[in-house]
Amino acid sequence: MGKIILKGLEETEEFGEKLGSLLKPGDIVSLIGDLGAGKTTLTKSIGKGLGIEDYITSPTFTLVNEYKGKYWVYHFDVYRLDNIEELDDLGFDEYFYSNGVSIIEWGDRIEKFLPKEKINIQIEKGKELDDRIVTIFGEGNRLEELVKELNIN
């Protein structure tokens, strides 16, 4: 587990980009945080680090947007998911167990449908308006590896 305080939007963007550059095929990033905490903002930076040139927007009418950067990147937002069957219809397992990178806003809402080994990222507001506190936690080697590579503890 690791925790980092990001002072302002720029630091958050740098962090996201660094994280994105470290992600590998099959990684699953579950983003946890209140409305407006910065999940989409962070996703945009992660996407940049993954070499995505398209403008990333949160999927609203669909559950998932697909992008191609260094790898395929699947950006989910399950905030409006009111029926787990919607996920089934999507064939979500094929995304989560693919060679792409999955990023899931509100991942905690579908926690039990996500693989155990994943990278949970909690983002919360900090002291100053634009500060964010990011906590990374989860199970598996990839998490440990990333925490080391990101140099946070």
Ligand SMILES: Nc1ncnc2c1ncn2[C@@H]1O[C@H](COP(=O)(O)OP(=O)(O)OP(=O)(O)O)[C@@H](O)[C@H]1O
């Ligand atoms: N350090 C920061 N990190 C992230 N966002 C920040 C930061 N500082 C300010 N912001 C602003 O906070 C807002 C975060 O909105 P964003 O849509 O990313 O949140 P969200 O968690 O995805 O919300 P939602 O739950 O509605 O999807 C943006 O307007 C962004 O510019």
Ligand SMILES: [Mg+2]
């Ligand atoms: Mg969002």
